Amino acid sequence: MSDRNGKLKAGAVERTEQGRQTGFKGKAAPVGSHGKSGSRLRIWVGVGALALLLAVWHLTDVGNGVRASGDRWLYGWYGGLMVWAAAMLGVLGYGIFIKRTWSLELIFTGAVLGLGLMYLVVLPPLSAPDEVSHYITSYQLANRMMGKPNYEDGIRVYIREQDRFIEDLKDVLKPDGSGYRDREEVQPSGENKERKQAVILGQELTEDTYRTIHERGIRSTGENGRAVSYQIPVRTTPLAYVPQALGLIAGQLLGLGGLGLLYMGRLFNLLFFTAVGCLTVRRLPFGKEVFCGVALLPMTLHLASSFSYDVLLIALCSYFTAVCLDLAYRKKQVGWQDVLILAVIMGVMGPCKMVYGIVAGLCLLIPVKKFGSWKSWVLSAAAVLGTFAVAMVLVNGRTVALYTNPASGYAGYVDWAEAPGYTFGQLIRTPLLVLKLCYNTLMWQGEQLYSGMIGGALGNMDHVLNTPYVVILGLTAILVMLSLRKPGEPLFISMKGRGWIWLLGFSCLGALMFSMLLAWTPVGSSVINGVQGRYLLPILPMLLLTLKNDHVVRTDWNDGTLLYVMIGLDVYVALRIFSIVCLRVS
Template structure:
């Protein structure tokens, strides 16, 4: 490494850390104003802890990325994901992520099974401890009305106050009652990690908040471990996986109860296995096929649209299987496991959406579109897709990177210039750099990955058109950018070309700036919530 390059990295390290420090001091004014107005002095020392942890994370991760010692990128990612994930878990408390209250109650159900206790009654309602009822009954207020739909559903200063007041200790009241929330009808494997966290909290006799934070921590640990495996196995473009894994939206989901955390990391791991088998010198072994089948059997029933990920297997040359017959057997095994999982978990759902002649959208109290009706009206289907892309594409971009966090709360926003920088950073990291002698994904393989990405996006939009959109709407409702994160890193890898080549490799510098952006977003969000009285 040249002396000038070393000095440049030191300057960037110092500037990044200094900028985060100055911004943290600036946003302290908002926290102080909120503390004075609410008379909750704990906000200032909470913010002090957050600022110190954030600065420590920026300083330490900057040293790992920009220092003389060359640490493996997967090691740096694991450290960054855990540190930043814990910060986001603190700033955006339990139940603040999209649909998190239902994911929480689904994990609670699994925890009862783990502990050998009854999980549901005859009607499928979930048993919880009576001391945990406050979690779903202590919502915030919006426009003067009490929501009463969950602790962090509407995130405001009152949420922090209740967390500080209750603490992690339990009350000792372990009498079981029925939750008013409905568990998600999906594979129980989606909630094994957070369910284990809740089970541990119950064994330790922690209170409801203790269960919430342990459940989130276990989900974050699962996400970090699987992403570490994915980055480690990826034959090229490792930094792209790291960058997508450190986007504000990804961190928010990873540090929550959401099964999106599992879907994102498992889907990326599946793609990493396929690319490793396609481009490394390895031949496909039986254990590789078993692993691919197992991964698809886990992720498939969660959201059926990610079945397109199986298409990554076609990037692997037939010769690496030992011949066409072995290739066909491997493909059949993966398809069989996926199909069996779908029939076992989602058969009833599939029958409802594909066989019904009527569809009622409960939240809108209106009739909706039907599968058969759309197939017989292709013009209407094209119109809905066109209108949605024209009016909603910007929203998909913003919600994929994390412009609106919480329950897609536009007050809890990450500034637009940060979203622009994150977009720029991902594109630059995807381009060819010195030392990249080979462009692996090109020709038909590039076109195939584009097709898979578009097929996933189209299937997602179609599913929400049937499941969530009333017939009176002119656009497809319910689609969010976070649904595209599982395929985003592989799609970005196709950007590398021979026409646009960078003179230097700035991947580690950009990763450091992404980390700085994450910490800045966290301290700013804490300030916003503190003033939301």
């Protein structure tokens, strides 16, 4: 699929991008060049002052939590977060509004790392969705990379004895992880006995979680020996956990304790996201600010500072989009290195969640003539799709067979609901039922998906630890404004190309819903269970890029100003959540 704009000369996009923001050629594109000096200063001071004023307001909530719990050190934690936020807003504001020569890559790096570290502290280890499963899978890979024994029974992973508290805060499991201790909790009536449930760090985020972190610290406790985790690792490509595993290895080499390992694993995942994000911003021929906006959403920052493999999916989907757009609209010729990059991304990303393999359709935006011949085009397509198919067979072949084979025991049964589910054959034979459930899900849960994508329920899908709806609307407005065309900016994606991108987006959403219908939805449910807004983040940037049009042009509020307002809103969300957690005193 080719667009008329593919005829632009090489380098036109760079000149356009630089010219619209700076008025100069041949220089790195800064992000805060428009507007009078006084106006820039007012925005810089105003946003920072408002964020810190709201932080002082929520200090009263922290004080209430301190009086209820007696933990005065919470003041110190909150004060440290306020100082970090003020310094970050000051430095980034100086680069955007005063210095005005900082590249978008530099602003992106400072904002994502600064905010990511805030969210890493405010939403502590294992508080993200499914993070405990991602943690133990990273631990499994770290053991393998260090040549350590890995399994007790072929499933459960060996961990250090001093790390056992992470998934058993109340110490109710046997040290080897094989079951409950002999002592049991007896109900007040004495008639029935009820075993205690193991409490996992951060799963339910309360003030007690902060207290545990404060009391234990990140240093090693000196406990020797080996224990067994009772968490089951995720069955997927180990490449999705390389950054996290490297963090765990670094933590062990530094002699850190369990909490130290958790923070190191999260930090390395954040660094990976930042590095790939910088490559994405650099490679995008246009719309760089759109990706930056998506990366600065509260949900993206929360995931980026966790163990989740969603970090890899968001980062690689965005970079894949950047490479395809670069080849379609800027680069003169497609080289073998470009094909190799696309194939590697699909081979790494595809097995994590196969539905995102649909983004490979972006390659069809690249004109065939840039490959040199139809033969080269076919070989390139075979390389990209073949790599994806081979990776799928090697990593997910068994999983696909389990869910499509009625005799496997996995098909037709939903564990979490302990109820019958749909089989692959049933869904294929009843397309109207599938369409009806998809329609019901979008109509009844569409707002929940939208707010969840932005950050409506952070932590472990905790709706109390939320981004206020007015902030969600503000962030949405900023994303839309970042996506609009600026004066003098050409439209690179034709109507045909935009239609193709939206078809890919709807196909990806449909595949996500079908997979959740097959694996997570019991028979009789009126909606599809398990579909979450965060699943839309990998495809959000490419959809936003299609909003540029000839009819609506942004003439005010440059990219730097809009991104700075987003940073201020992110700071507010983080500080507000910390104050809410302080109030959750058990």
